[in-house]
Amino acid sequence: MSMPNPDAWRAHLLTEPSAIHSALAALHTIAVLGFKPEETEAPAFYVPEYAQRAGFTIIPVPVYYPNMVNALGETAYQSLRDIPNPVDVVEIFRRPADIPQHLDDILAIRPKMVWMQLGIRHEQVAEALARAGIDVVQDHCLLVELKKMGR
Numbered sequence: 001m002s003m004p005n006p007d008a009w010r011a012h013l014l015t016e017p018s019a020i021h022s023a024l025a026a027l028h029t030i031a032v033l034g035f036k037p038e039e040t041e042a043p044a045f046y047v048p049e050y051a052q053r054a055g056f057t058i059i060p061v062p063v064y065y066p067n068m069v070n071a072l073g074e075t076a077y078q079s080l081r082d083i084p085n086p087v088d089v090v091e092i093f094r095r096p097a098d099i100p101q102h103l104d105d106i107l108a109i110r111p112k113m114v115w116m117q118l119g120i121r122h123e124q125v126a127e128a129l130a131r132a133g134i135d136v137v138q139d140h141c142l143l144v145e146l147k148k149m150g151r
Contacts, residue, residue, distance in 0.1 A: 012130035014113075014137050021149050023135050027088035027112060028057060031080055033094030033102060035060035035071060043117065045092035047143045048072065051091075052095075054151040059083055063094065081107040091115045091142060096122045107132055115142055 005062045014020045014119045030051055036044040052058045052072055060076040062068040077083050090111045094098060099122040106114060114129050118141040
């Protein structure tokens with residue numbers, strides 16, 4: 001009888017472009033944690049806007065804008081747990097120090113992937129998610145990767 005590999009969870013930490021692109025190609029719905037309105041001209045608006053044009057369903061979760069009720073033609077939710085439909089990806093636009101407060105919500109909705117946008121990393125949260133069987137991408141721009149994929 002073979003023993004389970006105690007490091008198997010590390011396979012969920014996606015770093016190679018081929019692994020990132022392969023996983024992303026099978027996903028459709030992205031909840032954007034930290035979504036910002038168009039007038040901010042922030043990456044937390046134009047990256048999800050690009051992903052929507054590339055065929056993804058975007059669910060805004062505007063942490064900084066509690067009065068936002070919709071964006072990009074979609075209903076906005078104040079919490080990941082408020083989203084009534086399954087979510088494939090949680091894309092994070094939050095400072096690394098703010099990410100741990102969302103871990104329980106992310107685990108509760110069980111996305112297939114968590115994407116920490118370019119410049120964003122949190123090793124402890126990434127490990128917890130990977131150990132739960134959720135793929136994790138850190139410090140990558142979704143827009144750049146979609147363009148590399150030809151989307």
